Amino acid sequence: MAQTTTFADLCPITRTSSHTYDVNLLEEWIIGTVPNGGYTTSNFLICARTHMSTTHTKLNQPHPINLHLEFLRRTSVGPATFIVRDVKLGSRITNLHLTLTQNNDPKTSIVEGYIMMSNIPKEEGLSLPTSYALHPPPLPASIPTLEAHGEDQNYRRRGPEPFPSFRRAVLNVALYLVKPSQRPKSWPKSINDQWIRLAPLPKTSKPTDEQRLSALGTGRWTNDSIGFLVDMFPQIIEHYINPVAERAAIEVNDVAEMRKIIEDINKTNGGGEPASRARYWYPTLTLTLNVKKLLPPEGVDWLFVRVQSKVIKQGRFDLDVSVWDEAGEMVANSLHASLALDSSRNIARSKKKEGKL
Numbered sequence: 001m002a003q004t005t006t007f008a009d010l011c012p013i014t015r016t017s018s019h020t021y022d023v024n025l026l027e028e029w030i031i032g033t034v035p036n037g038g039y040t041t042s043n044f045l046i047c048a049r050t051h052m053s054t055t056h057t058k059l060n061q062p063h064p065i066n067l068h069l070e071f072l073r074r075t076s077v078g079p080a081t082f083i084v085r086d087v088k089l090g091s092r093i094t095n096l097h098l099t100l101t102q103n104n105d106p107k108t109s110i111v112e113g114y115i116m117m118s119n120i121p122k123e124e125g126l127s128l129p130t131s132y133a134l135h136p137p138p139l140p141a142s143i144p145t146l147e148a149h150g151e152d153q154n155y156r157r158r159g160p161e162p163f164p165s166f167r168r169a170v171l172n173v174a175l176y177l178v179k180p181s182q183r184p185k186s187w188p189k190s191i192n193d194q195w196i197r198l199a200p201l202p203k204t205s206k207p208t209d210e211q212r213l214s215a216l217g218t219g220r221w222t223n224d225s226i227g228f229l230v231d232m233f234p235q236i237i238e239h240y241i242n243p244v245a246e247r248a249a250i251e252v253n254d255v256a257e258m259r260k261i262i263e264d265i266n267k268t269n270g271g272g273e274p275a276s277r278a279r280y281w282y283p284t285l286t287l288t289l290n291v292k293k294l295l296p297p298e299g300v301d302w303l304f305v306r307v308q309s310k311v312i313k314q315g316r317f318d319l320d321v322s323v324w325d326e327a328g329e330m331v332a333n334s335l336h337a338s339l340a341l342d343s344s345r346n347i348a349r350s351k352k353k354e355g356k357l
Contacts, residue, residue, distance in 0.1 A: 005198070303326075
């Protein structure tokens, strides 16, 4: 059995003082030139856990239960520093404020957020059955069949990423999406259902499809990775503006065939977009995460994610994300406020230290 990897292995945090921590944001997790917002969120979660496990060991509150982040400026690949402020130290819940800075500029905040810490197994209090369920209900999946064959009656592993050099972070997961032929006609385009596995790739700018397949089963989801998980899915807007490519990403296995489909789409649209670049970039403005369940320390292979958007208007949209385990228990849910920007805004990075959205 291949050695498994958790997100803590992928995002090592170095403690430099009681309230400062260093991290290196890696190119393997970028969208365009910007580290993925979910990847950054997981770094926040790991930093908060590390802080409570080292600076405040006696409180025994190692688990983030709530997070709210505001992405003020664009992050960059390279070194970054977390500055932690203890807002309130409590016997059951501790409130932390974390600031991410870069470019050796502690006065300029890149991302700021609040994180509530607790000890999930030791929580006590009122519990009631709410009977909450997703609507419309997800299509059933056979995990053993998906694992063995890459598809079952309703789901199929997403094939080649249409824009692999632009959406590099997406290559570190395996997405199992509803087959177009099985998707109920009553479902709106604003819903995306997926089973997802963590499959971190070797450090190479152009991983092959064989490397992607060999990475399956090498990663496992833990609570550290939930931040990344809730921000990793086929973008809802692409269902509307790029349906041919999105359908092909589910049905096509051959990289060359996928490339030809993208080139044909560009010709149809007048050839204005480079074949390697997506039309839009979807930066996160705010992300609020609620953690409902503690995953086992060794992690799990499979999780189910539903993503839904309620309003897409004037370049701004919302996302409602819920995460469930194989037993049908909710693991976490999150709310996002995001923008839809021309992808050139991502690639044409300013030479200034401050990267504006």
